[in-house]
Amino acid sequence: MKQKGGAGVLDHVLIAKVCMLAGKIMLESGAETYRVENTMNRIAAAFGLDNAQSYATPTGINFSADFADVTNFTRIENRSTDLHKIAEVNSISRDITAGNVTINQALARLNNVDKKQLTFPYWVQIMAAAFVSGSFSFMFGGDWPDFIPAFLAGGIGYAVMLGAARLIEINFIAHFVASLFIGLLSMLFIATDFGMHLDKIIIGAVMPLVPGLHITNAVRDLMAGHLVAGVSKGVESVLTAFAIGAGIAVVFAF
Amino acid sequence: MIIAQLITSFMAAAGFGVLFNAPRRALVLCGLVGMSGWILYYILSSGGMDVVPATVFGAILAGMLSQFCAKMFKMPVIIISVSGIIPLVPGGVAYDAMRHFVENDYYTAVQLSAKVMLLAGAIAIGLMFSEVANQLMTKIRSKKTEV
Numbered sequence: 456m457k458q459k460g461g462a463g464v465l466d467h468v469l470i471a472k473v474c475m476l477a478g479k480i481m482l483e484s485g486a487e488t489y490r491v492e493n494t495m496n497r498i499a500a501a502f503g504l505d506n507a508q509s510y511a512t513p514t515g516i517n518f519s520a521d522f523a524d525v526t527n528f529t530r531i532e533n534r535s536t537d538l539h540k541i542a543e544v545n546s547i548s549r550d551i552t553a554g555n556v557t558i559n560q561a562l563a564r565l566n567n568v569d570k571k572q573l574t575f576p577y578w579v580q581i582m583a584a585a586f587v588s589g590s591f592s593f594m595f596g597g598d599w600p601d602f603i604p605a606f607l608a609g610g611i612g613y614a615v616m617l618g619a620a621r622l623i624e625i626n627f628i629a630h631f632v633a634s635l636f637i638g639l640l641s642m643l644f645i646a647t648d649f650g651m652h653l654d655k656i657i658i659g660a661v662m663p664l665v666p667g668l669h670i671t672n673a674v675r676d677l678m679a680g681h682l683v684a685g686v687s688k689g690v691e692s693v694l695t696a697f698a699i700g701a702g703i704a705v706v707f708a709f
Numbered sequence: 710m711i712i713a714q715l716i717t718s719f720m721a722a723a724g725f726g727v728l729f730n731a732p733r734r735a736l737v738l739c740g741l742v743g744m745s746g747w748i749l750y751y752i753l754s755s756g757g758m759d760v761v762p763a764t765v766f767g768a769i770l771a772g773m774l775s776q777f778c779a780k781m782f783k784m785p786v787i788i789i790s791v792s793g794i795i796p797l798v799p800g801g802v803a804y805d806a807m808r809h810f811v812e813n814d815y816y817t818a819v820q821l822s823a824k825v826m827l828l829a830g831a832i833a834i835g836l837m838f839s840e841v842a843n844q845l846m847t848k849i850r851s852k853k854t855e856v
Contacts, residue, residue: 456829485729487786538788545785550803575729585729590717590724594747603811654808658801662721663728666793667798674833707811 467520470502476565478516484537486499486683501552539573584663585610592659604650605659613663626697634702666692718747718796726792742793746771768835776843799828
């Protein structure tokens with residue numbers, strides 16, 4: 456059910472606000488840009504704006520209510536991966552297109568999602584990273600004796616990454632420091648005959664840091680025709696991969 | 710051997726679900742989808758198939774299952790598919806490539822980097838295929854009901 460009728464100037468502003476907030480939350484949570492634009496257009500159409508224009512890049516959103524209307528802009532500062540928020544925004548947008556919520560309710564719910572801290576506690580994340588590392592070292596052809604060293608190195612490496620990301624604003628450095636730690640720990644484990652294959656331990660331990668989501672998102676954005684977003688995300692993930700590689704390389708160099 | 714692969718790939722995919730902060734109720738789904746994709750890849754590649762097509766098939770299976778689960782549990786596809794394809798991500802090859810770069814063995818390093826690109830493309834193509842297949846199915850179905 457569309458909420459049509461004489462949408463005044465104020466309504467346009469409000470609708471634009473809802474659309475841009477939804478887009479901002481999704482982009483900050485790591486959604487693909489084509490999905491973000493799709494959601495914004497759907498919300499706008501549900502509120503009666505049939506010619507709404509949205510343009511999302513990983514670092515900013517443009518939105519205008521009509522072809523010749525004023526254009527609004529939002530800057531995207533922090534990008535992380537938070538699938539829970541994407542799911543929340545998705546359910547709100549479903550409710551909007553179904554006509555179940557008014558615009559003010561939608562705005563309130565979006566504001567609520569934006570402020571909410573939905574992430575798992577740090578110790579759960581670190582444990583998960585440790586299990587991921589151990590599992591990957593086995594899946595990539597390691598033996599069971601490699602499981603525990605990779606488990607430890609991966610968990611500690613991820614903890615270091617979280618800590619470094621708090622101290623240093625630059626993502627690149629946090630990944631570099633974390634993989635440096637992983638390399639050193641793995642060398643130490645092998646030197647003390649704890650674990651068998653150095654390569655498998657390092658690969659497993661590094662996996663929680665690898666930007667797998669960004670790489671696939673970048674390729675999917677490219678295939679969907681979002682060239683700017685695809686290329687910039689691809690560069691971001693290559694940079695992260697390079698930081699990880701450099702951290703390990705420093706260990707090997709000595 | 711296969712059972713150990715099943716368990717570890719489940720843990721890896723579900724663990725990545727936690728790292729990506731997937732909703733709690735989706736974690737088991739993430740693990741199961743990741744496990745299925747990886748096992749198909751594992752069986753195909755250990756049966757002698759090249760890793761690139763094996764990755765495409767693994768990603769298609771993971772993508773199809775994600776589409777299916779997303780419809781059943783009313784979630785965006787990305788939530789399940791992202792963790793589902795994680796076991797297929799060529800982290801090991803990327804690491805090998807980097808290591809050869811560091812050791813000044815550029816020939817091998819460039820070869821391995823090309824392989825990483827192909828594997829990442831293979832995952833994306835697999836996901837794309839499953840999405841297109843899903844769209845075709847819904848279109849065909851809606852046409853049938855119209856007639």
